[in-house]
Structure formats: structure tokens, C-alpha cells
Amino acid sequence: MSEMPQMTETPIMNISEMSATEKLVMIFSFYRDAELRGARLLFNLIHHLKDAEAQLKMSRHLADETRHAWLWTKRIADLGAAPVMIDDGYQRRLGLRTGVPKDLIDLLALTVVVEERARSRYMQHAELPNVDEETLKVLKAVTEDESWHLAWIERQMREIAREQGKPERADQALERYRTIDREVWATLAADEAQLMKG
Ligand SMILES: [Fe+2]
Numbered sequence: 001m002s003e004m005p006q007m008t009e010t011p012i013m014n015i016s017e018m019s020a021t022e023k024l025v026m027i028f029s030f031y032r033d034a035e036l037r038g039a040r041l042l043f044n045l046i047h048h049l050k051d052a053e054a055q056l057k058m059s060r061h062l063a064d065e066t067r068h069a070w071l072w073t074k075r076i077a078d079l080g081a082a083p084v085m086i087d088d089g090y091q092r093r094l095g096l097r098t099g100v101p102k103d104l105i106d107l108l109a110l111t112v113v114v115e116e117r118a119r120s121r122y123m124q125h126a127e128l129p130n131v132d133e134e135t136l137k138v139l140k141a142v143t144e145d146e147s148w149h150l151a152w153i154e155r156q157m158r159e160i161a162r163e164q165g166k167p168e169r170a171d172q173a174l175e176r177y178r179t180i181d182r183e184v185w186a187t188l189a190a191d192e193a194q195l196m197k198g
């Protein structure tokens, strides 16, 4: 591992001066960061969902997110680069706006919204012309996983809200987080679009 390049501490924000490879490394680093932070959300969740089936699904879900982080890390390494540390990415900005989830419904709703954002980012990327084959393979694999993730977490959230006698809490929490997500995404979308131009 001694020949590994040094970790870059801060994102390179001057996009117009970046090479096509540097832009790709940046995009994959954003994805990697989102996956790692997504995994952290699941670590918070895993002790709250105690039944056997939920434990089984949570464990597979968590394994998926850490594998996704690895798949993006590997794409970066295959380009001869190192991951860029993202201090101010999507999840960080989202977290600053949402605050700490105050109960299990909030935590599940936040997870759903984060999964939705990941899936839509990946789907949009896959639609672009000239995506290389390796990247397309990873995009397809992760998109498929994100779909089952968000379906089961949303089901779980609605079930718990119903059991608590407050089924309306599920939609309220989702709506709150989706609104914040859209606002936060608007602050990042322009940079991401410019990076995607290659
Ligand atoms: Fe993921």
C-alpha cells in the first residue's frame, strides 16, 4: 500500500481548471462520501430495530452501503487517484439543516430521503452519454440496491408509525426531510452538473 497516493484534504472547487479524470475522481468521491455517511445512519438504526427480520435486512443493507463505498473507492483507485475528503457534501449540509433525528420515525424518514437522493443521482448519471463501461456497471449495481433499501425502510417506517398509533407521522416526517433535501440539493446541483460535463 506504500505507493498509494496521498489523501487530498479539501475538495478541488475550481471545476473549470480540472481535467476530465479529476472531475470523475471528484464525482466518485462525492458518491463515496454519501455512501459512508449513509452507512453511519444505518449503524445508528441497527440497535433500534430488534426483530429478527429487521436485523437480517439491516445487516444486508449495511453491508451494501459499505460495499458501495468500496466500489466507488475502487473506481477512484483504478483511475490512479486517491479519494478526496468531502467536508461539505450533501449529507453534511443536510445534517446541518435537519438537526439530529428526534425519534425512530425521523431516523427512518431521513434514511429514506437519503436513499432516494442517492438513487436519483445514480440514475441521472447513468443516463449521460459517454459513461465508461466500468462506471456504468457500478451505477447499475448500486441503483438496484438503493431501490430495495428505500422500499424496505419506508415500509418499516410506516409500520412503526402505525404501531405507535400515529400513522400520519410517516408522511409528515418524509415531507419535512424531502423539502430540506430539495433545498440542500439546489446548493450542490450546479457544481455536480458542471463536474458531469467531463
Ligand atoms: Fe448505497
Ligand SMILES: [Fe+2]
Binding pocket: 038, 065, 115, 118, 145, 146, 149, 150
Ligand atoms: Fe442505500
